[in-house]
Amino acid sequence: MTSARKAGAEKGAAVRLEQVSFSYGETSFVFDVEFAASKITAIMGPSGSGKSTLLNLVAGFETPRSGRVLIGGADVGAEPPSARPVSMVFQENNLFAHLSVERNVGLGRSPSLRLTAADHAAVAEALKRVGLAGKEQRLPRELSGGERQRVALARVLVRDRPVLLLDEPFASLGPALRDDMLDLVAGVHVERGMTVLFVTHQPEDARRIGQNMAFLDNGTVAATGVAADFFDRSGPEAFRRYLGAGPFGDGSRDVARKRT
């Protein structure tokens, strides 16, 4: 395990992007932003504004053209994704379809699946925490969409990294189920205190668990601040335009299932 992980296993680590530029074909992005340690930051913005790209840069799935990515003060630019103090949950494909729930979670402890007794105990504990006790031997296809994302969260628990990146992981779930999952994330956050960056298209999601907000537009971070202020009348102009009219804007029209 890496030094970064030891440094921040208990608490979250601040995530900082310093003039990070990246381009994909015609589209280019420049991010210069800091996400506070141990907070849940909701990241919102129109499609194509760079939300997923930002998470991918932090996770190490994309390499910036210039600039630095710092986690807990350490430059992680040279580290491969698996060495960064980061866990990420995607919208789909979080599990290996041919492996049981238990083995999928176990991979968070050992990429060769050579698990010690302590690892097995941690896996069982994590599955219990996310409400999947008794389903250890199921295959992903025998689970509902919500349960599959719970497995992914269980793996986040056994990995125990100081930063958690959520890339619209609940976008394809129904409203009630989504609220349950958000509460689970919030609960886990209270226990572990990791830094959570949470991409979502749903203002309700951001309001439910978001402490801070970041609003992306045109490939850059247009505004940041405390979540409550964002949804206030004094919130950033661009953000209010994005939400449109309605209670807190009826922004949910833009969206729901973006392919990632």
Place this chain on the structure above:
Amino acid sequence: MPVRSTDPRVTAGVIALAVIALLIGGAFAGLVVEGARDPSGAASAFDPYLLRVVRFTLWQALLSTLLSVVPALFVARALSRHPRFFGRGFILQLFTVPLALPAIVAALGILALYGRAGYFAGILSQVSGQSWPGIYGLSGILVAHVFFNLPLSVRLFLEALGTVPADQWRLASQLGMGARPAFRLIEWPVLRAALPGVAGLVFMLCITSFTIVLTLGGGPAATTLEVAIYQALRFDFDPARAVTLTLLQIGLTFVVVLALMRLGANTVGDANLPVAPRRYLSAGAAETSLNALLIIAALLFVAGPMAATVASGLGADLGRLAGESAVRQATLTSAVLALLAALLSVALSLSLIMARRALALSRGIGARTLLEHATDTGAGFVLVVPPIVIGAGWFLLLRTVSDVFAIAPVMVVAVNAVMAMPFAIRAVRPAYDAASERHERLCAQLGISGWNRLRLVDWPSLRRPLATGFAFAMALSLGDLGVIALFGSDSVQTLPYLLLARMGSYRTADAAGLALLLGFVCLALVLAADWLGRGERT
């Protein structure tokens, strides 16, 4: 996604490319060394006979293509017009059999049917009013090539017709289009689009056809370049002449492949059965009977040699054959060599597939590097350089330094492995790319790479496609009479080689028995490959 340059997948791909390059490079070295030793001999090989061979090679390929592709257009259309009738599935399944059948088995089946002493000899003698001379020479070659390529073309055309959207058919039926305008306005455009590719593929297969011409071609009048190479090496022992012939063959195939790539041809030929979409046009009585006639004729033409193979095979003294030590030895040799060739083929293919994917991922959307191109099309080289050519090159290279017949097993395994690669790649690549699409980020995140990745992630999701590729490669290798014809000897004999020897010594019943055995095993393998591949898709 960034992929470190030390990605083991890229390394594996580079090794696989090196193996292919060594195989082809060695062959070229043999040609160059031999040509340099005796340049005047190579030059003097340009004689009227050589020109006749080249002309015949092209002529028979052209005729074979015409006779396969044109009827196939109409048979495919007939099959697509009638998506549901009793036995349709069986016919399509039967049309995949020639792909599995070793050429020498088919040749024997055709002789058993139309040969001088074949089942039809009596009728044909009466019809022609003279004693039936048998089907050697150009006619035999054409019948065999059509036997192989008509069903292939039918399947490819059916696939093309399957791409017509159902809405177009709905529209056609609403507008009241009859058979003729529907053909002209709906079917012909897609068939015409597929035509150059299909014709090109068939032409390519016929130009490099070796076994058919060797067994059915009669004497110097009906010899192609590949067979002439074989004769120059095995009978006349005229290496200088072999060099000239080989270079000509390479030049010829190179030009054809280049033309094919221009046409966007599919150079591998798919083993998949097309599904029948619903049709909204009903065919009239006249058209229905015409279509039925076409389908039955094609069916009889394709099924005939297969039935003859079975019938004459069962007529052989199978018990005695099974007890013969030469047969047992050849069976064992064939099994071992085919197994090794299939293993090597699948390993090389997987290496190229993995490297290609890893390079594509690391590139993002930039331009492809030369290496990535090589991993993409590397296996295609074997199309430009047919097995006989590779065999001939190595034969020339090694004959001065060692006993060429002693390295027969190595040559057979290596060449057959590379020869089967395009098919293995086709079976595995879509599955690998799809699995990678799902797993790539997850593996990077969890640090699953190298051996762990192969064991935990790739193997479980690729088991079935790999088995498909393996079975297919093994069938191809088992039935191949290319390299072994050059390198075979009394000490190293495979089943096809033994079969050829028995044919040569007029022990026809023995040959028929062996053909039945060989055909049966290859068919079983390809059916298994098909079944494995299908399971994966559902």
